[in-house]
Amino acid sequence: MFKRAIAGTATFFLLNGVAHAQLSETEQRIVAAVKQRTPAALELLEKSVRINSGTLNPEGVRAVGEIYRAELDALGFKTRWIDMPPAMKRAGHLAAAHEGGQGKRVLLLGHLDTVFEKASAVPLWERQGDRVRGQGVNDMKGGDVIMIEALRALKSVGALDRANVEILFTGDEERTGSPLQTARADMVSMGKRADYALSFEGSAKHDGVDTASIARRSAGGWVLHVKGKPAHSMGVFSAQSGYGAIYETARILNTFREQVIEPSLTFNPGLAFGGTNVSYAEDTATASAFGKSNVIARDAEVLGDLRYLSPEQGERARQKMQAIVSTGNLPGTSATIAFTESYPPMPPTEAGRKLVDIYSKASLDAGLGRIDILDPSLRGAGDVQFVAPYTVGIDGLGAQGRGAHTDDEDLEIASIERGAVRAALLIYRLTLQPSR
Numbered sequence: 016m017f018k019r020a021i022a023g024t025a026t027f028f029l030l031n032g033v034a035h036a037q038l039s040e041t042e043q044r045i046v047a048a049v050k051q052r053t054p055a056a057l058e059l060l061e062k063s064v065r066i067n068s069g070t071l072n073p074e075g076v077r078a079v080g081e082i083y084r085a086e087l088d089a090l091g092f093k094t095r096w097i098d099m100p101p102a103m104k105r106a107g108h109l110a111a112a113h114e115g116g117q118g119k120r121v122l123l124l125g126h127l128d129t130v131f132e133k134a135s136a137v138p139l140w141e142r143q144g145d146r147v148r149g150q151g152v153n154d155m156k157g158g159d160v161i162m163i164e165a166l167r168a169l170k171s172v173g174a175l176d177r178a179n180v181e182i183l184f185t186g187d188e189e190r191t192g193s194p195l196q197t198a199r200a201d202m203v204s205m206g207k208r209a210d211y212a213l214s215f216e217g218s219a220k221h222d223g224v225d226t227a228s229i230a231r232r233s234a235g236g237w238v239l240h241v242k243g244k245p246a247h248s249m250g251v252f253s254a255q256s257g258y259g260a261i262y263e264t265a266r267i268l269n270t271f272r273e274q275v276i277e278p279s280l281t282f283n284p285g286l287a288f289g290g291t292n293v294s295y296a297e298d299t300a301t302a303s304a305f306g307k308s309n310v311i312a313r314d315a316e317v318l319g320d321l322r323y324l325s326p327e328q329g330e331r332a333r334q335k336m337q338a339i340v341s342t343g344n345l346p347g348t349s350a351t352i353a354f355t356e357s358y359p360p361m362p363p364t365e366a367g368r369k370l371v372d373i374y375s376k377a378s379l380d381a382g383l384g385r386i387d388i389l390d391p392s393l394r395g396a397g398d399v400q401f402v403a404p405y406t407v408g409i410d411g412l413g414a415q416g417r418g419a420h421t422d423d424e425d426l427e428i429a430s431i432e433r434g435a436v437r438a439a440l441l442i443y444r445l446t447l448q449p450s451r
């Protein structure tokens with residue numbers, strides 16, 4: 016029933032021998048417009064990836080924003096740069112609006128920053144056949160380009176003219192600025208007036224099927240401080256000298272692992288350091304420690320995260336961790352833990368399921384297969400969670416690749432075209448729906 020056909024360099028599927036049988040004539044023109052731009056879309060991606068835009072590199076984040084801003088200006092969007100207070104040390108955000116006056120209001124979300132800071136040794140852009148390795152290629156400049164190319168295709172057939180579309184590219188998705196209420200104020204007000212929110216974070220495959228997310232777990236953090244008594248190591252384990260900060264840290268982390276784990280909940284110590292003297296530089300995420308093997312450690316610190324699907328689950332985890340930290344301390348030690356929540360949890364909803372149905376239908380109609388709903392434990396947190404309380408949001412409309420946030424982050428180049436076709440059709444169908 017399905018026949019694979021090769022046309023030029025693009026591979027697509029014919030359904031019962033007729034390409035795009037389920038697409039209207041306008042939709043077929045939208046798909047053609049996306050495909051025509053495929054080489055140019057990759058060039059746009061390369062241009063934006065070749066600029067380092069680690070969250071703590073505001074110049075780089077703004078420079079990437081300028082590239083996307085020019086594209087959106089050309090599509091008739093009203094664009095503006097939203098500055099954050101200087102004390103926040105974040106670049107700010109790029110906002111864009113297209114007021115067509117008809118149909119449902121759609122909010123599109125992307126981010127300009129990456130986890131790769133200036134000092135990163137990861138190459139900015141390294142082409143490897145039909146893949147690219149590089150900083151933020153799939154998280155999420157690939158998704159940003161998918162969004163822009165989808166809009167460009169709609170514009171080219173006149174389908175954008177009457178659409179109500181707002182866009183926010185944040186500059187601090189990977190390390191959200193503080194205070195959070197300020198950093199996400201514009202996003203929340205955009206979410207409140209949107210009927211739908213589509214976020215273009217990386218798209219995951221599960222069991223060979225492409226997926227989208229309707230639920231995402233919270234992201235929060237914790238910092239563990241442990242104190243011991245500095246003394247000669249020969250006295251360790253004695254009542255007078257105690258066990259030191261490092262043994263106590265090991266006890267706490269191991270007890271977390273033994274007692275706090277439950278489904279959909281994770282907590283990961285990402286950085287641990289201890290010794291006689293320790294310090295941590297927030298702006299470079301770098302710890303330093305001084306100590307000697309014959310001295311009992313006085314200080315230890317651990318930075319970790321905490322992810323949960325509902326507020327109740329988060330509260331339960333925090334209470335258990337707090338109890339482990341403040342009771343049963345090894346002799347001569349004490350410990351405290353502090354928690355933060357940066358992303359509120361986004362529980363699954365029926366409206367989210369229906370939105371994925373529309374997305375999946377658009378993908379099937381274009382011959383690109385169905386879209387399943389991704390298990391929320393398989394992905395981290397994202398900006399869409401800030402608007403989830405006010406609108407119907409889905410995430411994962413972006414590019415596909417491997418190893419996001421690692422030195423090996425890469426991108427399957429063909430996923431740009433695939434994502435742009437699906438997104439263009441989805442946005443087209445949503446904005447055709449009559450407004451409230």
Ligand SMILES: [Zn+2]
Binds near residue numbers: 154188216
């Ligand atoms: Zn991301």
